[in-house]
Amino acid sequence: MSSESNLRELICVLAKSMFDRGLTGGSTGNISARTDDGGLLVSPTGTSFGRLDPGRLSRFDTQGTLIDGDPPTKEMPLHSAFYDTRSTAGAVVHLHSCHSVALSMMPDVNEDDFLPPLTPYGLMKLGRVKLLPFFVPGDAAMGDAVRGLAGKRSAVMLANHGPVVAAKDVEAACNAIEELEDTARLAILTRGLSPRALSPAQIQAVVQKFDVEWDG
Numbered sequence: 227m228s229s230e231s232n233l234r235e236l237i238c239v240l241a242k243s244m245f246d247r248g249l250t251g252g253s254t255g256n257i258s259a260r261t262d263d264g265g266l267l268v269s270p271t272g273t274s275f276g277r278l279d280p281g282r283l284s285r286f287d288t289q290g291t292l293i294d295g296d297p298p299t300k301e302m303p304l305h306s307a308f309y310d311t312r313s314t315a316g317a318v319v320h321l322h323s324c325h326s327v328a329l330s331m332m333p334d335v336n337e338d339d340f341l342p343p344l345t346p347y348g349l350m351k352l353g354r355v356k357l358l359p360f361f362v363p364g365d366a367a368m369g370d371a372v373r374g375l376a377g378k379r380s381a382v383m384l385a386n387h388g389p390v391v392a393a394k395d396v397e398a399a400c401n402a403i404e405e406l407e408d409t410a411r412l413a414i415l416t417r418g419l420s421p422r423a424l425s426p427a428q429i430q431a432v433v434q435k436f437d438v439e440w441d442g
């Protein structure tokens with residue numbers, strides 16, 4: 227099998243796994259990955275993560291022209307913004323995941339550091355997560371907001387909507403966005419219970435040991 231057909235299969239398997247575990251429902255969520263030739267594979271608009279068809283993924287060439295497959299997700303500007311500002315981005319994933327959306331609605335959340343530092347893996351896989359305001363889905367302003375971060379963040383949270391994460395490849399992006407949702411779930415579960423978060427010294431130790439991209 228060619229590496230592109232392997233990548234097509236992997237995108238669909240990972241998307242279905244997230245759908246099956248309730249990480250995004252209905253026809254929500256979208257995913258994209260760089261191909262070896264510098265093009266992109268993207269989940270088509272209106273599709274369910276539970277039933278993506280490897281043969282119908284939207285295929286773009288290096289110029290960003292759709293050359294094969296169904297029309298892409300309407301949240302394409304969001305994906306392009308990450309690829310254009312982060313040279314290391316090999317994949318982007320977006321979910322409508324319940325606990326992170328719930329956390330985005332809380333009045334006292336820190337917009338510059340959306341996830342509380344509860345576990346080392348949250349820090350390692352995501353760095354600091356920026357909470358972006360609410361945008362009407364598909365609004366190009368969403369992409370502009372990501373561009374405004376100038377490539378300094380690999381993960382953002384769209385308020386009242388869902389997280390978006392870029393990483394070096396599709397597996398890393400899925401692992402990271404799952405960590406984001408898990409950390410948000412911990413934050414919701416322990417809310418009001420005065421949980422002991424990691425201390426600034428513990429955060430620094432993790433950031434240094436694992437060479438975490440830590441904006442701020």
Ligand SMILES: [Zn+2]
Binds near residue numbers: 254301320321
């Ligand atoms: Zn969405």
